[in-house]
Amino acid sequence: GAVVSQHPSWVICKSGTSVKIECRSLDFQATTMFWYRQFPKQSLMLMATSNEGSKATYEQGVEKDKFLINHASLTLSTLTVTSAHPEDSSFYICSASGTGGQTQYFGPGTRLLVL
Amino acid sequence: SQQGEEDPQALSIQEGENATMNCSYKTSINNLQWYRQNSGRGLVHLILIRSNEREKHSGRLRVTLDTSKKSSSLLITASRAADTASYFCATDSNYQLIWGAGTKLIIKP
Numbered sequence: 001g002a003v004v005s006q007h008p009s010w011v012i013c014k015s016g017t018s019v020k021i022e023c024r025s026l027d028f029q030a031t032t033m034f035w036y037r038q039f040p041k042q043s044l045m046l047m048a049t050s051n052e053g054s055k056a057t058y059e060q061g062v063e064k065d066k067f068l069i070n071h072a073s074l075t076l077s078t079l080t081v082t083s084a085h086p087e088d089s090s091f092y093i094c095s096a097s098g099t100g101g102q103t104q105y106f107g108p109g110t111r112l113l114v115l
Numbered sequence: 116s117q118q119g120e121e122d123p124q125a126l127s128i129q130e131g132e133n134a135t136m137n138c139s140y141k142t143s144i145n146n147l148q149w150y151r152q153n154s155g156r157g158l159v160h161l162i163l164i165r166s167n168e169r170e171k172h173s174g175r176l177r178v179t180l181d182t183s184k185k186s187s188s189l190l191i192t193a194s195r196a197a198d199t200a201s202y203f204c205a206t207d208s209n210y211q212l213i214w215g216a217g218t219k220l221i222i223k224p
Contacts, residue, residue, distance in 0.1 A: 034157040046157040
């Protein structure tokens with residue numbers, strides 16, 4: 001089946017630094033990638049949708065200048081949390097879908113802790 | 116990985132009718148969540164029900180949870196064409212989300 005990887009799997013950083021999370025589709029071309037965040041014991045919240053080669057579409061309430069998304073190729077999307085603060089600590093998950101967009105394949109997630 | 120089971124796999128009803136989808140799971144859970152996915156779009160969270168809750172409402176949505184049977188149901192009342200989507204359940208167990216395969220719901224005008 002289709003595989004999506006994320007790197008890093010976990011990261012600890014100081015407040016004020018920027019963190020980049022990569023999402024890769026390993027064996028298929030991902031025309032669309034989705035970024036989610038999840039707080040402990042809460043639901044997955046969609047942050048943004050990115051289509052290869054175009055600007056990401058952000059959900060209401062998500063700061064696009066805070067969470068920079070780049071989807072420069074059909075196998076890679078990156079999420080950069082700029083000037084991270086402790087309240088940005090969360091579990092970030094990406095998913096990818098190919099042409100047709102019928103099935104989403106989820107990455108394993110990246111756990112971010114901002115001190 | 117998707118270990119939950121949902122039924123039916125597909126459901127087609129007339130606008131105005133009620134739609135019921137079921138989800139069964141295998142392990143003990145902290146909570147169970149229902150999501151909707153419109154074609155080609157990201158998952159949208161609908162309702163989260165905790166393991167100590169039995170029923171929860173949100174607008175036209177009603178979710179029940181039976182932990183003894185390890186099952187949950189999602190009821191959409193007075194369906195509308197805009198409810199056409201795929202619906203997924205996910206169980207939160209030890210901070211890991213386990214997904215069902217989804218139910219594709221089609222509302223006919």
